[in-house]
Amino acid sequence: GLLSRMRGGLQKTRRVLNTDIRDLFKSEGSLVDDALLEQLFARLVRTDMGGGPAAKIRDEIAKQYRGRVVQLDEILQTIADQTRQMLEQEHTDIQTADQPPTVILVVGVNGSGKTTSIGKLANHFHQSGKKVVLGAGDTFRAAAVEQLVIWSQRIGCDIVTGKPQADPASVAYQTVQQAIETNADIAIIDTAGRLQTQSNLMQELQKIRTVIGKKLEAAPHEVLLVLDATAGQNAISQAKGFSEAAGCTGIVLAKLDGSAKGGVVLPIREQFGLPVKFVGLGEGIDDLVKFDPAAFAEGLFS
Numbered sequence: 259g260l261l262s263r264m265r266g267g268l269q270k271t272r273r274v275l276n277t278d279i280r281d282l283f284k285s286e287g288s289l290v291d292d293a294l295l296e297q298l299f300a301r302l303v304r305t306d307m308g309g310g311p312a313a314k315i316r317d318e319i320a321k322q323y324r325g326r327v328v329q330l331d332e333i334l335q336t337i338a339d340q341t342r343q344m345l346e347q348e349h350t351d352i353q354t355a356d357q358p359p360t361v362i363l364v365v366g367v368n369g370s371g372k373t374t375s376i377g378k379l380a381n382h383f384h385q386s387g388k389k390v391v392l393g394a395g396d397t398f399r400a401a402a403v404e405q406l407v408i409w410s411q412r413i414g415c416d417i418v419t420g421k422p423q424a425d426p427a428s429v430a431y432q433t434v435q436q437a438i439e440t441n442a443d444i445a446i447i448d449t450a451g452r453l454q455t456q457s458n459l460m461q462e463l464q465k466i467r468t469v470i471g472k473k474l475e476a477a478p479h480e481v482l483l484v485l486d487a488t489a490g491q492n493a494i495s496q497a498k499g500f501s502e503a504a505g506c507t508g509i510v511l512a513k514l515d516g517s518a519k520g521g522v523v524l525p526i527r528e529q530f531g532l533p534v535k536f537v538g539l540g541e542g543i544d545d546l547v548k549f550d551p552a553a554f555a556e557g558l559f560s
């Protein structure tokens with residue numbers, strides 16, 4: 259099920275956390291005192307969950323257990339509960355159109371895992387019986403278009419491609435048009451991710467939004483930002499400006515399996531003010547799962 263997939267995907271973080279936190283506890287249990295609480299705090303911070311969340315967990319553990327001898331399992335359960343509570347959010351579901359097609363724009367810096375995530379996302383919807391159309395809007399990267407064509411063939415869904423260097427907005431427009439004409443449920447549109455020409459890129463995204471909105475009222479219904487979970491804090495800050503300019507509505511956190519710092523989900527949510535909607539747990543077509551706070555927290559700590 260979902261929990262075992264999360265556990266699998268979070269293996270690297272779990273390995274680090276398990277030794278780190280397990281080391282703090284003797285088999286007969288350990289006294290929860292200030293020294294232990296500070297150690298625990300430092301080790302939680304190493305998962306990249308951020309000082310705020312780590313302090314909140316430490317304080318809760320202090321409140322419940324200070325001065326008592328406690329077993330590791332009890333502490334882990336409390337950490338998992340606190341993590342889940344911090345991540346509980348209302349809008350992890352994809353917002354759908356009142357009447358199909360739902361249009362999803364996908365943005366992200368090159369290399370973040372955008373193309374792969376689009377393929378997996380298309381497969382996710384296709385598997386649940388939805389008719390999907392892909393739009394290869396990253397027209398400046400021939401490789402991205404080729405990759406997306408391959409994904410569409412594997413999945414068995416339609417794809418709209420433009421000529422090389424074609425206007426991305428025209429590809430987006432044609433994708434929405436094809437989705438309407440073929441009674442598709444969902445259109446997923448790729449966009450360019452060249453960060454070096456940021457202001458042009460922002461204008462381009464704005465134009466895509468305008469053009470889509472003219473073709474179909476209320477579209478795009480979602481603008482998903484793909485982030486690389488293995489990227490450092492710096493890359494994440496860069497993506498922040500990007501996310502604001504593009505009017506993002508949710509996050510796909512790719513490569514969570516490749517990170518030993520899976521706790522990063524917490525600060526990402528805080529920094530972007532956006533819900534994490536999907537997480538990437540591998541390179542395969544099925545390796546994208548809907549983000550579930552409970553499964554994530556359990557997968558990380560139990």
Ligand code: GDP
Nearest residue numbers: 368369370371372373374512513538539540541
């Ligand atoms: P783009 O440049 O943003 O379109 O990035 P790609 O989709 O081409 O992905 C870059 C690399 O990351 C590729 O080698 C992908 O296979 C890999 N990748 C993408 N998502 C994941 C993931 O969730 N887990 C792992 N392990 N690798 C991923």
